[in-house]
Amino acid sequence: NKIGVIFDLDGVIVDTAKYHYLAWKELADDLGFEFTEKHNELLKGVSRVRSLEILLGIGNISISEEKKQEYLVSKNEEYLGYITKMGANEILPGASELLDALDNVGIKYVLGSASKNAPLILKQIGLYDRFAGIVDGNSVSKAKPDPEVFLIGAEKLNLTPKQCVVFEDAIAGIEAAKNANMISVGIGDENTLKEADYNFNNLTEVPSDFFEKLVTLN
Ligand code: G6P
Numbered sequence: 001n002k003i004g005v006i007f008d009l010d011g012v013i014v015d016t017a018k019y020h021y022l023a024w025k026e027l028a029d030d031l032g033f034e035f036t037e038k039h040n041e042l043l044k045g046v047s048r049v050r051s052l053e054i055l056l057g058i059g060n061i062s063i064s065e066e067k068k069q070e071y072l073v074s075k076n077e078e079y080l081g082y083i084t085k086m087g088a089n090e091i092l093p094g095a096s097e098l099l100d101a102l103d104n105v106g107i108k109y110v111l112g113s114a115s116k117n118a119p120l121i122l123k124q125i126g127l128y129d130r131f132a133g134i135v136d137g138n139s140v141s142k143a144k145p146d147p148e149v150f151l152i153g154a155e156k157l158n159l160t161p162k163q164c165v166v167f168e169d170a171i172a173g174i175e176a177a178k179n180a181n182m183i184s185v186g187i188g189d190e191n192t193l194k195e196a197d198y199n200f201n202n203l204t205e206v207p208s209d210f211f212e213k214l215v216t217l218n
């Protein structure tokens with residue numbers, strides 16, 4: 001009776017959505033169309049390439065493959081400008097406490113993120129060494145809702161999918177957890193993440209006996 005935890009990064013441990021938004025908005029501004037925060041919701045949990053395609057779709061713009069590559073690079077440079085200024089003060093409420101609680105009871109956790117910048121962000125906020133493994137956008141070939149990222153996470157934990165608990169803020173992420181046959185925990189709006197097995201508004205709301213109970217249920 002063992003369990004392990006797989007954490008998404010953006011929207012669960014840190015709020016980088018605002019920086020992604022600013023960087024994508026900069027590109028939309030250059031291309032001459034409006035990109036709202038509501039539009040930005042569509043990009044949560046989605047890979048960088050797919051995000052660009054969605055963005056271009058919003059602006060009704062079609063461009064060459066070459067231009068796309070150029071925009072992917074410039075967007076990421078803009079984004080890096082923001083995340084290289086991040087610090088531990090940007091860890092979302094409850095995240096550090098939750099990792100401490102898991103350490104105390106000896107439950108291992110890994111990262112399962114679509115972001116190629118995940119290692120850098122974890123280093124910026126001082127949590128890099130805490131994880132038993134890191135699966136990020138550099139190590140997967142199929143984006144969420146494909147379960148690949150979480151299945152590799154389960155391997156790193158040396159556990160079966162059913163023994164893994166996934167914390168996610170994105171619809172695509174909850175779907176990926178379901179597709180992987182894992183226990184899913186939605187962090188954020190319950191109505192948006194209604195497919196999740198459990199829902200909390202944020203990590204401070206996770207009860208202290210949550211994992212203990214999961215172990216007995218498993
Ligand atoms: C996370 C975020 C997405 C982002 C993706 C890729 O899943 O929620 O909004 O597009 O990572 O991030 P990257 O840092 O590789 O551009």
Ligand code: MG
Pocket residue numbers: 008009010011012044045168169170173
């Ligand atoms: Mg996320």
